[in-house]
Amino acid sequence: MSVQGTILVLDGVSTNRIMLKVQLTAAWYHVVQGERLAGLAALLRRTRPDLVLTAQTLPDGTASDVKKVMAADPALIDVPIVAIAPQNDKAARLRALSDGLDDVLGHPFKDTLLLARVRSLLRARADRQELHLRDDSHSIGFGESAQVLLAPPPIAQIAILTQTARTGALWRKCLAGQTRHLLTNHTLPDLKGVLSGATPDAIVVELGSDASGRNLLADLRSRGATRNTVLVGVSPDENPGRAAEALDRGADAVCMGGFHTDEISLRLETLIARKTRDDRLRATLRKGLADSLTDPLTGLHNRRYAMRALDQIARQAPEEGRGFALMLADLDHFKAINDRFGHAAGDLVLTEAAHRLQAAIGETGFVARIGGEEFMIGLPNTSTEQALKQAEMICESICGQPFRLPDHPALIPVTISVGVKLCAPPELARRDETDPVSQAIRSADKALYAAKRAGRNQVYIRQSAA
Structure with a gap:
């Protein structure tokens, strides 16, 4: 068993x-x-x-x-x-x-x-x-996470769904004297009215003798927007079968024997407080995930994100029948900037360079900082002409205007070298034991070093496999 x-x-x-x-x-x-x-x-x-x-x-x-x-x-x-x-x-x-x-x-x-x-x-x-x-910080070595207690929630949005407008208005009037939260009332067919604006934090649903209220609970619980919304059913009688079905269909609580203002307001307060805590924890998790994929200095994506994104681009390219471009870009003589002006100034240069690179790429692909002064750019659905134009824009975005430091009156000229690997559909369609992403990175890296050897501040393109 x-x-x-x-x-x-x-x-x-x-x-x-x-x-x-x-x-x-x-x-x-x-x-x-x-x-x-x-x-x-x-x-x-x-x-x-x-x-x-x-x-x-x-x-x-x-x-x-x-x-x-x-x-x-x-x-x-x-x-x-x-x-x-x-x-x-x-x-x-x-x-x-x-x-x-x-x-x-x-x-x-x-x-x-x-x-x-x-x-x-x-x-x-x-x-x-x-x-x-998911929030257990032991796994990443930052000690024990603090226990989040149930605190009074902020002002919440509560929607009341009833069979008739008259019942909804009466319930709203009764609850208004017992709760500080914002109340709206709708009739059961008016689900669009409930979901057209901001998603309510809690929804009170009248459970009549027909199945409409119970079906609505299942509908609300299955929707992404209301999956975490507090759902409270109100049954007009002490019917245990109806209450049990409502709970199985997604209700957080069922008030039996009709609408009792005191009971419903108490249930809502506790459930909304718990939802508030869980929402904060979800927000923390989302931020933690975003931070794990973000370079803290420049705000660009980091290597972890870049590798995942590049892998996805490489897998989708053969299906779409179009190639993609991978670029590795490196600020020229960056060590000299650190040695002359200090590492704080070097960080400012990196941050400004990141802003310029992101502006040059826009929404056409991704930009990631993968090393000290090294960046990776991925461009899906890109032809040779488009990739060359984009790479030239990257060079121009860096060398076209000197960098200004707050504590130094002199402007700092900075250039960048770019190695480009173009991956065409025929090459991607070949099935062998070679990892296409690793192969593309090696080729782009060789192209970058070729650009450095050729005098820096330029673009070098490799179109053949490494």
Whole structure:
């Protein structure tokens, strides 16, 4: 049997624990049991659960106390906690949500609803774990990354989708007195109105007796723009089957028994705070990826990016039936600039040269700094004439105007040598053991040295294979 995750069940009543264990074990979850707050920290360290189901009241504490114990361990801060409260105890439900628990299930409950909620929470946790794994700075040697806590989110956009405009206006009016976030309301067919502007941070969807609301949840969760949007369903009754289906279709939470302003505002606040944290982490990851492909001094792409881009250009060229050009360019006598004016001045020259090279290439290809004063340029879909013209523009962009340094009144003349390798479709179509990218780089490197030997400040082209 494949175990799908570890769930800790906390309840002072043994029959309740046994019932939950039977339900969860049948769904292939590994169940660990506890009955009180005492000894919980050690039990958590030993079992490392993926989710905790706890009675609202334990013999020596509450579900809120369970959350406090878990919050003290950074490794458990993302583990979902679901409180189990009496079916009609609205005060207990609101208290648990106010304490920051992930959900509250009214006892007794149907297996379908329990398992759907477990699946939903475990999916969400798996997504967050994936974000943290990607952000794990141990792998690159910068020590332990800081734990990001749930902070009050900025002003968020919340869209309300209901069957009728009247219901939407009523819900919006009720929520306006409970939340600081910006609210809009739409009818269910008006999905275009919801998605035409800025993507909402959260969407509240009315789940009627028909399937339109549940289908909409699946639609929203599948779209790139709303994949990470908070989705809250509102069911008019206590129908567990409808709630379970909504959770399986992508809802982050389902409020049963109609629209309850207090409950919905509490759920939205917690879920939007979590989304805000995850969005910041995603932004950090995107920036980290961009930084890993960027030269920090010049802002150009680096060697890692250049090799990937060049490989992609080489693979696509035979399919498109057009060749490409690879250029290696090197600032002439750059060491003399460093020796005379200092390395800070040399860095300024490199930065300005990078700006000029990027301006000369524009959107036609890529420019990367691959060494001290050496640059790589890749031009897809390029003929011999186009490549020669582009290379001459590169030379002119550097030597056409002297470089100015802030602390030196004298202008610095700088030139550049360029080696070009033209890769034509017949050459690319040959199937042999030679790596076309490495071969092209070697040829461009030989062309660059030929330009240097010929007196520098010029272009040398190689059209034949190395």
